[in-house]
Amino acid sequence: MIADIEPLLRGRFGRPYRYVEETESTQALLVSDDPEGAVAVADHQTAGRGRLGRRWTAPPGTAIQASVLLRPAAGLAIQQLSLVTGLAVAETVELALDLSAQIKWPNDVMVNRRKIAGILAEARDGLVVVGIGLNVNQTREQLPADASLPAASLRTVDGVERDRAPLLADLLDRLERHYDAWAAGGLDAVFDGIGSRDFLRGRRVSVNGRDGVAGGLDREGRLLVDGHAVTSGDVLLFG
Numbered sequence: 001m002i003a004d005i006e007p008l009l010r011g012r013f014g015r016p017y018r019y020v021e022e023t024e025s026t027q028a029l030l031v032s033d034d035p036e037g038a039v040a041v042a043d044h045q046t047a048g049r050g051r052l053g054r055r056w057t058a059p060p061g062t063a064i065q066a067s068v069l070l071r072p073a074a075g076l077a078i079q080q081l082s083l084v085t086g087l088a089v090a091e092t093v094e095l096a097l098d099l100s101a102q103i104k105w106p107n108d109v110m111v112n113r114r115k116i117a118g119i120l121a122e123a124r125d126g127l128v129v130v131g132i133g134l135n136v137n138q139t140r141e142q143l144p145a146d147a148s149l150p151a152a153s154l155r156t157v158d159g160v161e162r163d164r165a166p167l168l169a170d171l172l173d174r175l176e177r178h179y180d181a182w183a184a185g186g187l188d189a190v191f192d193g194i195g196s197r198d199f200l201r202g203r204r205v206s207v208n209g210r211d212g213v214a215g216g217l218d219r220e221g222r223l224l225v226d227g228h229a230v231t232s233g234d235v236l237l238f239g
């Protein structure tokens with residue numbers, strides 16, 4: 001039951017665990033008094049937010065829609081948190097499906113060239129709220145058809161309907177470990193896991209008006225396009 005995953009939690013992430021059946025967006029359920037690792041989860045979001053002003057939608061009870069409060073120390077490169085979270089999500093997906101997953105810079109997780117999860121990191125008042133939308137039990141018809149990338153859920157990949165609670169507990173445990181490693185050692189501490197799952201490497205892309213071939217990520221987590229480091233943006237794919 002995603003309403004109560006506390007018995008499954010292994011670390012400090014998920015405490016407190018704030019579950020609601022319906023809300024506009026879980027991003028708004030965490031407040032500055034909450035401790036690091038506080039988590040908000042909804043079965044249904046009526047105004048789920050994606051990056052760059054987009055919407056995130058999923059029918060009630062089908063997806064993992066969770067927000068996690070982080071308090072990185074001053075001076076850390078918080079824009080890297082999407083990649084750190086992407087690593088935790090990709091590993092969770094891989095364990096569930098026994099298939100490899102990729103991270104599409106800067107915030108998507110892909111399986112079989114389809115987007116299975118999106119990450120939205122929002123900084124405010126010295127903290128970062130990281131929102132995770134992971135498609136779990138949607139059927140093909142329930143996935144957004146107008147998405148800029150074709151979408152997948154765990155169910156459309158292997159046909160299995162799953163309890164979301166153990167998946168979320170696993171994801172929070174992985175996120176806590178990768179976040180702690182990043183907080184102590186920077187992106188280098190998690191780089192191998194991210195770099196080896198780079199979806200864009202070698203593909204023709206267009207980002208911020210620049211067309212070229214993605215050459216991987218640099219050690220600061222920037223996307224290299226024909227050797228130029230891109231800090232943020234929306235990546236369009238050719239083919």
Ligand code: BTN
Pocket residue numbers: 024025026027045047048049050051052054056064065066067107117118119120131132133134
């Ligand atoms: C994206 O793909 O652009 C990011 C999607 C992020 C969706 C999650 S669902 C939980 C949290 N609450 C929101 O309103 N958005 C994030």
